[in-house]
Amino acid sequence: MFPDRHQPIKQSWERSRELGVERHRAVNDILKGGELKDRQDNLREFFQATDDILEHLFLQFKQSEFMVIVSDSDSYIVSAWGEPPFSERAKNVWLDTGANWDESVKGTNAIGTAIFEKKPISVVGDEHFCKENHFLSCYAAPIYSPTGELLCILDVSGDARSHHPHTLGMVVAAAQACEARLTLQQTKNELTLALNENNLLLNEHHQPLLSVNQDGVITRLNRQAAKMLGQSIQECIGKPLSNWFQEETDEILSSNGYSSRVVSLKSVENDKQTKWMVHAVLDNRKRLYHGMVKPIPRRKSKNEIDSHFVSECEKMKKALNIAQAIAPTKATVLIQGETGSGKDWVARTIHNSGGRNGPFLVVNCGALPENLIESELFGYEKGAFTGAHKEGKKGKFEAADQGTLFLDEIGELPLASQTVLLRVLEEKHVTRIGGHRPRPVDVRIVAATNRDLPVEIQKGTFRSDLYYRLCEFEIRIPPLREREDIPQMIDFFLEEMANELEADYLYLDDLGMKKLTMYHWPGNVRELKQVVRQACYNAFILRKSRVISASDIDHPQMNMKQGFLLENQEEKTIREVLEKTNCNISESSRLLGISRTTLYRKISQYESLKNLKKEMKRKEKKK
Missing domain, CATH: 3.30.450.40 (GAF domain)
Structure with missing residues (x-):
């Protein structure tokens, strides 16, 4: 039946x-x-x-x-x-x-x-x-x-x-x-007592986490820890740490307050030992040890430096919270945002927080010639076409096995290539051009676009089934003009440049900061970073100064009428909008294209705007 x-x-x-x-x-x-x-x-x-x-x-x-x-x-x-x-x-x-x-x-x-x-x-x-x-x-x-x-x-x-x-x-x-x-x-609630005492624990929530009592018996753990120990959560709870670690429990948790030591995980595969670092916190009220187990940190590459920046923008925080929450899963992710807004940074955050052992590889779908896209993604066998390597070549999917493949500008992918990509995502096998043998691949897919893909679907330029397959989770990145953390981001880039130039410090004066925060940044974070770098070179290399002034910011677009408002023009524009909306901050910020926080900050800069609401009320009473 x-x-x-x-x-x-x-x-x-x-x-x-x-x-x-x-x-x-x-x-x-x-x-x-x-x-x-x-x-x-x-x-x-x-x-x-x-x-x-x-x-x-x-x-x-x-x-x-x-x-x-x-x-x-x-x-x-x-x-x-x-x-x-x-x-x-x-x-x-x-x-x-x-x-x-x-x-x-x-x-x-x-x-x-x-x-x-x-x-x-x-x-x-x-x-x-x-x-x-x-x-x-x-x-x-x-x-x-x-x-x-x-x-x-x-x-x-x-x-x-x-x-x-x-x-x-x-x-x-x-x-x-x-x-x-x-x-x-x-886990965060359990570690609350330690957060104000040790910053080492603040950014480790996506590592394997476990808690044990005073006898070293596991009371709770997350899935990453269970995977590391090679058993289910239920099988781990109630068991002593000594079941998995070569060191004795008392040795692992030997110090009061905070301890940090390297331990060896008993391996069930080829007798291979895995080294881990354990941070332990003692809660004197509950007599519970909260252990945070993480891999021994490695030296980070330059590409990973950006992950240390903590955004103060609520929209960006929300995007990053989603990214970190779904990082341990196998879900495909579609990142939407304007060019230069930081989509690659979010993609790398997902990879770094997800615990995958393979590499993070990037493919810019808009930069590849149409006739080379499929060979770049899926590889080819020897003799597949004129000019091919004699031994053939593996594609990005094979190269990214056990890791993450970031498909940037996915909206630029030709329809024919979309069909092949969909098949690979569905079957989790890739067949090289000119070959017949399917090769299994385990790749986390993160895609990004600045296009409105539902509109492209209606136009017939993007496959709806591929969109649904890529968009198991969608993350939207706000443009820089809508973010409240531009000053903090500038300070972060200054720290990067001070490290690169081996300077004790680099400082942007008030007029320079005002010039950068007033600009509308059509190129988003990428443009801001480049402008800050150029200003640092102008000040530190050419003028031999650690203090960067507005004159060091050499950006032709900022001197154009539509790009940069002089102070009296900005004050006049904000006043006109506030009067139009009867000082409604939400409506005014929407019309100006800036955040409420930015608008409040700008109002506080100008004496004529601070008391505008009172002035309008007095005028209304006189009528």
């Missing part, structure tokens, strides 16, 4: 019949007000920790007939986000807050079946046991707590006519991001 059904669906149908579920007349189990609130309260910390991840997932489906649902471990829906008309149709079958979607109530469905199977699953159309649910396509993935217990189910449901196989991958990626966030959140 199920020739085309997947085995889990078939088995779920059999269970549904055994449970006595009626296909033609579904029975509903709806929570009362107090019961629903209790179940929602049980997941309050989950929602607080993952709110931005769930919001991002919802926004990805907002314009389509889909809704995002979270159920608890008993299949009761505790939260649902959706918009008409689909949300109204969903309510007709009680796909809504308070309803129980266990298999014993609703038969085969994504939520109940995912709970039973303990793994992600999609249930589309007539795969649902109850006929009234045949209009649905549902995709669900379980979310586990840091201690390995089933916490809840994340589900995306929509019209069966809108079914797309990549949707389940997006749900799985979001679920994995939620799990990573929960682990890091709990």
Whole structure:
């Protein structure tokens, strides 16, 4: 009866019949007000920790007939986000807050079946046991707590006519991001007592983390630590550190307060020892050791220096939080942003935080000639074409095995190459040009573009299925003109240049800082960095000065009328906009194309603007 059904669906149908579920007349189990609130309260910390991840997932489906649902471990829906008309149709079958979607109530469905199977699953159309649910396509993935217990189910449901196989991958990626966030959140809470005392612990949240009691027995750990130890979370909890490390537990955690020592991991593979560094913190109130285990740090390359910059811009912080949360997952990521806004930096952050052992390779899809793109990406066999190397050549996919491949300017990729790329992403095998042997590759894909890909899809220049495959997670990078942290970024670039030029320090005077912060930066971070570098050369090399002045900033665009406003022009422009909006800061900042923080800072610079609101009120009273 199920020739085309997947085995889990078939088995779920059999269970549904055994449970006595009626296909033609579904029975509903709806929570009362107090019961629903209790179940929602049980997941309050989950929602607080993952709110931005769930919001991002919802926004990805907002314009389509889909809704995002979270159920608890008993299949009761505790939260649902959706918009008409689909949300109204969903309510007709009680796909809504308070309803129980266990298999014993609703038969085969994504939520109940995912709970039973303990793994992600999609249930589309007539795969649902109850006929009234045949209009649905549902995709669900379980979310586990840091201690390995089933916490809840994340589900995306929509019209069966809108079914797309990549949707389940997006749900799985979001679920994995939620799990990573929960682990890091709990670990961060455990380390709170140490944060003000030792900055070494501040930026290590994506390394393997574990906690042990005073006897050296593991009380909790994250998935990275479990992977490092070679067992599941449940198998590790309750076991002593000595099961995995050659050193005795007392030796590892020998010092009070803070300790840092190298330890050797007992290897199960070829008797190979792996060296790790352990930082341990003693909480005198709870008598718990919180161990942070990380690889011995290596010297960073110049390409990794930018990762040390901590952005003060809220939009950028949000983008980086998403990047770091999804880094441990295998989800593909699409980074959207203007040219020069730092998409490559975010891509490298994902790679560095993800724990992959292979290299980080970059391919600029817009810079390669069309006839060379496929050979560059997928490689070629000897004699594949005129001018080919005699021995053939591996492509970027093979070279990036076990690492990350950053496909910059993906919107420039020709349609023919898009088709081949999609096949490689789906099959995880690459076949060189002129060859016939598929070669397995394990590559994390991060793509970036400054184009609006949905618009390109409508134009027919970009494949929709490739877009969905690349966009399991989307990160938007704000342009520099919308960021509030330009002064901090300038100081960071000055530190870089001081190190490069072997100067004790380099300092930008107030007029120079004002000149840089007033410019609109069409070239974004890349342009700013280049301007700062040139100014440092002008001051330190030509003038032999460590103090950089406005005259050292030699940028022709800043002297053009449309590029750089003199102070009286800026003051006049801001005043006109404030008067137009009746001093509404949000509306004014939008019209000026700057952030609220930047506008407040500029208002404080000019005496005539500080009391503008009072002046306008006095004028209004006189009328």
